[in-house]
Amino acid sequence: MFEYFKKKKEKKQEILQRVSEDKEKLKERKQEIAALPESERKAEIESDKLLRKEQKQKRKEEIKSLSRKERKVAKKEAKMYKKLKNRPIRFTGWSVFAAMLLFVVVTVGPTVTSVVENMSGKHISIDTTSAEAIQVREAADIVSEKIANEGLVLLKNENNSLPLEDKKINVFGSTAFTFKYGGGGSGASDLTRAVSLFDALTNAGIEYNKELYDYYMGLPELEATTGNSDTGIVQVVKGMFSNDEAAGEPDVPDAAIDQAKAYSENAMIIVQSDAVEASDVSGNQLELSDEMHCLVEKVANSFNNVTIVVNAGNTLELGFVEEYSSIQSVIWVGTPGPFGTNSLAKALSGDLNPSGRITDTYAYDVESSPASENFGDYKYENLDKAYLNYEEGIYVGYRFYETFYQGNEEGYNQTVQFPFGSGLSYTTFDWNIVSQELNSDSIELQVEVTNTGEVAGKDVVQVYYSAPYTPGGIEKSAINLITFEKTKSLEPGESEVLTIHYDTRDMASYDMENENYILENGTYEIKLSKNVHEIDSTVNFELAEDIVYQTDAVTGTEYKNRFTQSGNELTVLSRNDWEGTYPSDQDDSKVATDKVIERVQGHEYNDDLEMPTTGADNGLKLGDLKGLDYDDPLWNEFLDQLTVDQMINYVSEAAYHTIAIDELGVPNTVLMDGPAGFSFFGFKQFEAGAYPTEIVVASSWNKDLAYEMGEMIGQEAQAYGIHGWYAPALNIHRSPQGGRNFEYMSEDPLLNGMIGSGMAKGASDQGVIVFMKHFIMNEQETNARSGLLVWANEQAMREIHLRPFEMTVKEAGVTGAMSSFSLIDGKWANPALLNGMLRDEWGFEGVVSSDAVFGFMEAPQAITSGNDLMLDVLTAPKQKQLLEEAYEEHPEAITVGLRNSMHNALYATLKTHIFN
Incomplete structure (x- = not known):
């Protein structure tokens, strides 16, 4: 194991050296171009862009020719290269915060008192101790747990392995003792009433292996932090100075594995991510650390029924769950608040039937979307400002994957593990459209949902649309969410009719050339779906002529382009030319134009106003x-x-x-x-x-x-x-x-x-x-x-x-x-x-x-x-x-x-x- 980490460190140093050399070459090349006459400069820049695209395509072809194992190594090295080249800065922003605080203390003098008062909240008077406050807080706790119950998502459940038949479980990993109830910064909340995972298991009637629990509690590097998690600014400060390596994981000796196997064939591991306000995360923080992967491998090779719990607010790489047949189930809990552990335990025991759906696409590679190409630290060379180019255009999340891989199911399945909107249940449902009314004003469907399984549960009817697209015309995703409805809890055999209703104009696209919204004529496919990729049924709405919307439906204000003054030129991703428009931070001009500088630094005051x-x-x-x-x-x-x-x-x-x-x-x-x-x-x-x-x-x-x-x-x-x-x-x-x-x-x-x-x-x-x-x-x-x-x-x-x-x-x-x-x-x-x-x-x-x-x-x-x-x-x-x-x-x-x-x-x- 030591040799492995030694090689990994050497590889990182090797890539870091390559990054440094490449940056130096790029700097020299820019100096060469800057020295050219203006008439030649543009041609050289375009030539360099073309060369980079050719090199990128060549590298793609080379990777395709490799074996699967070699391909994985090559992709990992490529990700490390990109991460080191444009890594998100862990302290940017809050270093500014610290500098500003120092500036106030040193230069403002007497105002320090007011600063301290502002930060301490002395000027804010609230009462959280009254009888009314206590009563409403108790009601808030009930709502909190309801949300955690319904937000929990069952992503995988092979052989109906959940709920557990044998109500005994082995909980592996230090992450069980550092359960993430929430996030850091302004998104933090009061966790003084948080329920520990192990108390929650007991509450749900599930026995956990206490010898295994004692083993972890005896580790000197591990402290139980349930209910005492850092919150607010403490989390932010810790996060901004942490490195970008994924957290490690203590090893589990064979004796502990043997004891646990004798206790139960059920095992559970919680996987997490670290992300707080003021600092982003790198790609490798969203995949398993090597130590955690070793733990997963050891547990998966030793137990027949392994559950992976995703306890993270960021999308993780979960491809590892397919490496082991014993990983029978995957539950996503996100960051579920102080009572989310109760929801998890109830789902394991069967007291709770999961009804949540994920809100993001889970891809095998978290950096496979075009937005990831322009994410990180980019600064102008001639302006004291950082910048970010949203060159992906409308193709964010599933809009990219569903459009790019349209007609290529094999490619899609190799890229996307869990589509947007995915989620399973312990029961089954049948849908039936009982009526429909489609016109140029509104779309309305009546959908009967019937529980055809053996336990009570809730279902979600997701409604998407696909609009007619003309190559080279207005950009349109192959599919778009338009509305959704969730049933009440339905008993076995019970039905509920849901009304699906939305305004037809909600399917319109914005036409930048004509500065209006438009429903182009053609067939609009309205899709009732289990998730964005699993379509249950489709209803077609035919529009004979274009409908153009010139004004806002509520205010009557005329539409117009409002954000065109910057003069910044972007190459925005287009489905009409994926290869030619796919984002690359290599194509960025890091020199701000005079127009951009003037725009950023200037501010116009209207002095022709009448004095009030x-x-x-x-x-x-x-x-x-x-x-x-x-x-x-x-x-x-x-x-x-x-x-x-x-x-x-x-x-x-x-x-x-x-x-x-x-x-x-x-x-x-x-x-x-x-x-x-x-x-x-x-x-x-x-x-x-x-x-x-x-x-x-x-x-x-x-x-x-x-x-x-x-x-x-x-x-x-x-x-x-x-x-x-x-x-x-x-x-x-x-x-x-x-x-x-x-x-x-x-x-x-x-x-x-x-x-x-x-x-x-x-x-x-x-x-x-x-x-x-x-x-x-x-x-x-x-x-x-x-x-x-x-x-x-x-x-x-x-x-x-x-x-x-x-x-x-x-x-x-x-x-x-x-x-x-x-x-x-x-x-x-x-x-x-x-x-x-x-x-x-x-x-x-x-x-x-x-x-x-x-x-x-x-x-x-x-x-x-x-x-x-x-x-x-x-x-x-x-x-x-x-x-x-x-x-x-x-x-x-x-x-x-x-x-x-x-x-x-x-x-x-x-x-x-x-x-x-």
């Missing part, structure tokens, strides 16, 4: 405006009363709260993280309801349950004295490597939108400002907090990245949003996004807060672009100073911007339970 009235005495209190429309004339009279200083203080001091303006009846509000239950990011601990992370909420495929969670969050908010919730997080799983994938829901925008809008509406209905986040394209942690320029085309932005937010605005009526760290189309706090898209096109009325403030995020640009509040823990005094200086130079623009921000924030405040 300030400091008037109109005798109005905020409560006098309760129930009035956003544009009611009385708002102007109220806002005229605000002074410039009051407005500057209000928008600057908005980290986890807003301040009171007593003379105008403006109350202070408390605003809290997080998506898995209220938290103060680990700065300040308090007891609150703790839920599964959002990926598990989504894996329930239960919209009603998502609403119930949001509703419970809202009831907790009322009991504790909280008025705003920094959640739900609606970003996409663009790549399996995203550090916050546990906190996000899915690779599919519609699933994100349907579950997210359910959560948001539940909380909003209880009088809570729901800050849907992170608006938009915050799918990578590496470089995010230093100002990451994200480039994409408008179709991908609208159909993939904006879609969940649009659905949540229109279906949940949210009054809050949190902007992302990302510089969209070259701008942080982009007015085309925050005003043009969010407010004008979608009709959003409410407040936009920044995410946690870092150096590139400045209040004057924010409040004149549609970002109203600064979530600034460290440098609020600096933001005030910046606003004061900007006011001296641009008084009209700054005053109007402040007034708009106050209007937005106070309108949202009036909707909270404070005024009920």
Whole structure:
């Protein structure tokens, strides 16, 4: 074994040397090209691109000719090369955080006290100890376990090996003692009531091998951490400084194996991943470590019935389960909250019939999707900014695999292990379409679902569509999720008729050339499916003529391309030319154009605005405006009363709260993280309801349950004295490597939108400002907090990245949003996004807060672009100073911007339970 690791280290050093040499050659080549006359330069760049593509294709052909064993080694080396070349940085962003803190301490002096107060939460007053608070928290725990129950996914169950017939089990691996209940950062939650795996097994009537348990507990390197997991900022700091090697695993002696085999033929191993906010993960962190693989091999070769439990918020490589026939079952639990162990144990015993479905594609190689080609650390040579090219376009997750491998079933099966939406049950179901009504306005199907098995269970009817595609025309995925419904628990022989309904225009594609949405004529195949790849039945809808949508269905605002000013040229993936357009970070120009530099560094103030009235005495209190429309004339009279200083203080001091303006009846509000239950990011601990992370909420495929969670969050908010919730997080799983994938829901925008809008509406209905986040394209942690320029085309932005937010605005009526760290189309706090898209096109009325403030995020640009509040823990005094200086130079623009921000924030405040 020692020799193996020695060889592995040598190989890594060899590849690291190759990476260094290649980077040096590339640098020299760039210098050569830069020295050429401009007329020759472009031709040389194109020639180099062509050469790289030819070399890449040649290498692919060489790999194909290798034996399976040689191919595996070659692919592993290629992955290691890429990982070392563009590895996600574990500390980027939070090193900025530390530097900013040091800057504040050294240079600001007296303001250190306010910084400490902000971070400690002394300014935030909530009560979680009242009888009402305790009662609502107990109810929250029930909802939490319901979500864990329905979010659990059975991925494999050969020979009906589960539920266990013999209720005895051997639990192998240190991971059983470090069960991951949730994630780190803002997605962390209160785990003080977490149930250990072994207590959960006992609760479910399953006996575990106590001698094996004692063996692990006796290992000096192992400590039981159940219920004491690091959370919040502690997890983040640990994660950002950890290396990118997968965790090791203690060996198990033969004597322990022999004892365990005599105890039971049932064995279980938990596999995990490490990912927290502020740091992404490398590809090899999503596969088994060598030590863990050794454990799996030893256990699989010794026991007849092995269960693998996937306890991770990121998509792992699970190809190893097919290497051993004894691995009979695979259960995905994700990061299921404090009671997820109970759900797992009940599934093993048969007290729970799994009904969840996975929310991502499980590929044999997690880096096989095009988005993985542009994921990592990319920086401009002539601009102090990092960038990220979304060259995959609309082909995220299953949209790529199902389209690229269309008509190539063998290739698909070699690439995809578990398709998006996969999930099994202990029973069987039959579907029957009992009625259908299809027209240009709406699609409606009545589907009868019957339990044809022997135990009670729930089923999910997934509905997809395939639109007519013209080669070279608008990009379209071969298949798209359009809606879904979940049954109630059906007893054997029982049936339920589900109504499947959606607007026909929801199948439209965005046409960038004509700046509208369009349903092109032809056949639309509507597919009732078990998962994205397993189609149960298909209904065809024939559209004789194109239907063009020029305006938004809700607001009537005319569609137009809003994100075309950057001048950044992308080669976006097209199904019409896979080979010619497939992303490669080798093709990137790392030199920012003058247009990009100007776009990033410039900010325009409108000095032609009329100066508003300030400091008037109109005798109005905020409560006098309760129930009035956003544009009611009385708002102007109220806002005229605000002074410039009051407005500057209000928008600057908005980290986890807003301040009171007593003379105008403006109350202070408390605003809290997080998506898995209220938290103060680990700065300040308090007891609150703790839920599964959002990926598990989504894996329930239960919209009603998502609403119930949001509703419970809202009831907790009322009991504790909280008025705003920094959640739900609606970003996409663009790549399996995203550090916050546990906190996000899915690779599919519609699933994100349907579950997210359910959560948001539940909380909003209880009088809570729901800050849907992170608006938009915050799918990578590496470089995010230093100002990451994200480039994409408008179709991908609208159909993939904006879609969940649009659905949540229109279906949940949210009054809050949190902007992302990302510089969209070259701008942080982009007015085309925050005003043009969010407010004008979608009709959003409410407040936009920044995410946690870092150096590139400045209040004057924010409040004149549609970002109203600064979530600034460290440098609020600096933001005030910046606003004061900007006011001296641009008084009209700054005053109007402040007034708009106050209007937005106070309108949202009036909707909270404070005024009920």
